[in-house]
Amino acid sequence: MRVLVVEDERRMAAALQRGLQAEGFAVDLAHDGEEGLHLARQGDYDVLVLDIMLPRLSGYNVCKQLRAEENWVPILMLSAKDGEYDMADGLDLGADDYLTKPFSYVVLVARLRALLRRGAARRPAVLRAGDLSLDPARRKVFRGRTPVELTPREFALLEYLLRRHDEVVSKAEILEHVWDTFDTDPNVVEVYVGYLRRKIDAPFSRNALQTVRGAGYRLAGDGG
Amino acid sequence: MRVLVVEDERRMAAALQRGLQAEGFAVDLAHDGEEGLHLARQGDYDVLVLDIMLPRLSGYNVCKQLRAEENWVPILMLSAKDGEYDMADGLDLGADDYLTKPFSYVVLVARLRALLRRGAARRPAVLRAGDLSLDPARRKVFRGRTPVELTPREFALLEYLLRRHDEVVSKAEILEHVWDTFDTDPNVVEVYVGYLRRKIDAPFSRNALQTVRGAGYRLAGDGG
DNA sequence: CAGGGTTCTCAGCCGCCTCTCAGGCGCGCT
DNA sequence: AGCGCGCCTGAGAGGCGGCTGAGAACCCTG
Numbered sequence: 001m002r003v004l005v006v007e008d009e010r011r012m013a014a015a016l017q018r019g020l021q022a023e024g025f026a027v028d029l030a031h032d033g034e035e036g037l038h039l040a041r042q043g044d045y046d047v048l049v050l051d052i053m054l055p056r057l058s059g060y061n062v063c064k065q066l067r068a069e070e071n072w073v074p075i076l077m078l079s080a081k082d083g084e085y086d087m088a089d090g091l092d093l094g095a096d097d098y099l100t101k102p103f104s105y106v107v108l109v110a111r112l113r114a115l116l117r118r119g120a121a122r123r124p125a126v127l128r129a130g131d132l133s134l135d136p137a138r139r140k141v142f143r144g145r146t147p148v149e150l151t152p153r154e155f156a157l158l159e160y161l162l163r164r165h166d167e168v169v170s171k172a173e174i175l176e177h178v179w180d181t182f183d184t185d186p187n188v189v190e191v192y193v194g195y196l197r198r199k200i201d202a203p204f205s206r207n208a209l210q211t212v213r214g215a216g217y218r219l220a221g222d223g224g
Numbered sequence: 225m226r227v228l229v230v231e232d233e234r235r236m237a238a239a240l241q242r243g244l245q246a247e248g249f250a251v252d253l254a255h256d257g258e259e260g261l262h263l264a265r266q267g268d269y270d271v272l273v274l275d276i277m278l279p280r281l282s283g284y285n286v287c288k289q290l291r292a293e294e295n296w297v298p299i300l301m302l303s304a305k306d307g308e309y310d311m312a313d314g315l316d317l318g319a320d321d322y323l324t325k326p327f328s329y330v331v332l333v334a335r336l337r338a339l340l341r342r343g344a345a346r347r348p349a350v351l352r353a354g355d356l357s358l359d360p361a362r363r364k365v366f367r368g369r370t371p372v373e374l375t376p377r378e379f380a381l382l383e384y385l386l387r388r389h390d391e392v393v394s395k396a397e398i399l400e401h402v403w404d405t406f407d408t409d410p411n412v413v414e415v416y417v418g419y420l421r422r423k424i425d426a427p428f429s430r431n432a433l434q435t436v437r438g439a440g441y442r443l444a445g446d447g448g
Numbered sequence: 449c450a451g452g453g454t455t456c457t458c459a460g461c462c463g464c465c466t467c468t469c470a471g472g473c474g475c476g477c478t
Numbered sequence: 479a480g481c482g483c484g485c486c487t488g489a490g491a492g493g494c495g496g497c498t499g500a501g502a503a504c505c506c507t508g
Contacts, residue, residue, distance in 0.1 A: 038321075042338040151454055168363040188456060190496060212363050213464075213495065214376030375465055412467060414485060437475070437484070 001116060002026045004045045006036030006062065007078070008054050016049065016108075023109055033057025040066055045073055047115050049108075050095070052079035063095050074115040078103070127162040129221045132200060132208060134162055143204050150199060153178070157192050158200070161209070161219040170216035193217060225340060226250045228269045230260030230286065231302070232278050240273065240332075247333055257281025264290055269297055271339050273332075274319070276303040287319050292387050298339040302327070351386040353445045356424060356432060358386055367428050374423060377402070381416050382424070385433070385443040394440035417441060 003025045007013040010031075017027045028045070030036035033054040040048055040062070052059040063075055077095040097111050127134045131144045136159060141148040150158065156178050161169060171186040179188070197209050210218045227249045231237040234255075241251045252269070254260035257278040264272055264286070276283040287299055301319040321335050351358045355368045360383060365372040374382065380402050385393060395410040403412070421433050432444045 042321075042335070044338070153455065167361045185457075187458085187496090191456075191498080194497065211496070215363055215379075218363065377466070409468075411469085411485090415467075415487080418486060435485070 001047070002028070002045045003047055003049060003112070004028045004030060004036065004039055005049045006030045006033065006040075006054065006059065007049070007051045008032055009051075019105060020109070020112075025112075031055075033059065033062050037062045037065055040071070040073065047112060048073055048075045049112070050075055050077050052077060076108075076111060076115060127159065127165075129162055129165040129219055130208060132162075134159055141200070143200055143206075146204075148199055150196075153192060154196055154199070157189075158196055161217065165219045166221040168212045168216050168218045173216070225271075226252070226269045227271055227273060227336070228252045228254065228260065228263055229273045230254040230257070230264075230278065230283065231273070231275045232256060233275075236275075243329055244333070244336075249336075255279075257283065257286050261286045261289055264295070264297065265293070267295075267297075271336060272297055272299045273336070274299055274301050276301060300332075300335060300339060351383065351389075353386055353389040353443055354432060356386075358383055365424070367424055367430075370428075372423050374420075377416060378419055378423070381413075382420055385441065389443045390445040392436045392439050392442045397440070 001024070003020055005013060005016050005020070005027060007016065007029070008031050013029050013031065017029055020027045028039060030039050034056045036048075036050065036054070036059075037057060039045075050059040050062060054062070059077060059079075063077065066073065066075070074097075075095045076097045076099065078099050078101060096115055099108060099111065127136065132142070134141045134155075139155060141150055141155065141158065157174065160174065160177050171189045172182060174189050175184055175186065176182050193209060193211075200206070201208055208220045210220055212218055225248070227244055229237060229240050229244070229251060231240065231253070232255050237253050237255065241253055244251045252263060254263050258280045260272075260274065260278070260283075261281060263269075274283040274286060278286070283301060283303075287301065290297065290299070298321075299319045300321045300323065302323050302325060320339055323332060323335065351360070356366070358365045358379075363379065365374055365379070365382065381398065384398065384401050395413045396406060398413050399408055399410065400406050417433060417435075424430070425432055434442045434444055436442055
């Protein structure tokens, strides 16, 4: 069982490494967020232990980035209890469990084993961008707490845009993924973008679904 | 699986060649940067192992040059730990992994295999020159933290200049790569350079986009 | 078969973007 | 200092990308 520990405090990192090795894990260490992200991308870890406060790139962002890349390795987050982020943030981001420092070493190992037993990470149920949310399983869309009714085609389009939120997506890509064709008149995309805007943006005075002239559309992730 | 090893120390090069061949790789050697760049351009390598300290042309520059040419072959960089460049530089430049000498041979092979598994190199997410940054996927440009709105043509021009930042780029090259023609009036380049300056330089009292009279333009990489 | 909902096509309009042109400026050479 | 060439830039025409209202075709459901 291979574990990657991303932790900048040398003493804590070394302690975790020794302890987990004693439990029979193969342990790699990373000392900042970038290194951690880099190693995690290489894959082949069964679980990540990720501190939130890290130099160069926060654990928060490492987790977000990995999930955005469809990397579903189980992640256990660590943080000081008075930190900038709290537990809800961590779990929202796609972490699978969360421990607040100081934590009991026994608890850590127990949680790690639980994660490993559970296998792959739970794919987050809901897609979000700002206060816009879409639940693929339940086929429901909300702007804030207000439910929004969408037709199947509108729903599929919004889901695709949400999965790639903040990126600019060309009409050709949209046609390929939402319509499953590539030689259709791109005007149909313009029409449906119009429909979506009238349902998810205009009634709420928002402008999440942006046109990038000559390139495509971008669903703004609302400040990151 | 074809590997190109660019390494000037004969002994190290020979050791790598023998070792990798034993693992089943087809190995070519280059002994300086220019030869390495030349061979890499011929393509057909699945991965490059690139020393940073090289005669004639540093590994740093070989990597930069390849990426500027849209060559995304996976690259694993090697360097002495006290060298002029550090890990961040290497990865910033578009290398995909990085090992510090002395390194374990087992680790090298593992990392190589990881690179090959991951397939094509990760295209660097963001292009930078000083505090100017451009994100091709998100189609966003920032001067520092201030977002800058560009038209498609302006964006394409800036992207090309950033990919070759610090180099002098002729109008003919710009026409070829940004306009995809070569017999157009070069004045259009001058016009668009003017537009860009008014958006990315003038409002910030900068002078990044410089004219090199009689030769072309250079996007200054900010003192580097 | 009727009716409502959904998908898609079409055509017109609007506004931004692109590119041309010509006059002016200034660098660098003599 | 003067000159010529290369570069800059303001103005404006035209095109093209994108938006939208209208309506036809289609598909369920009752």
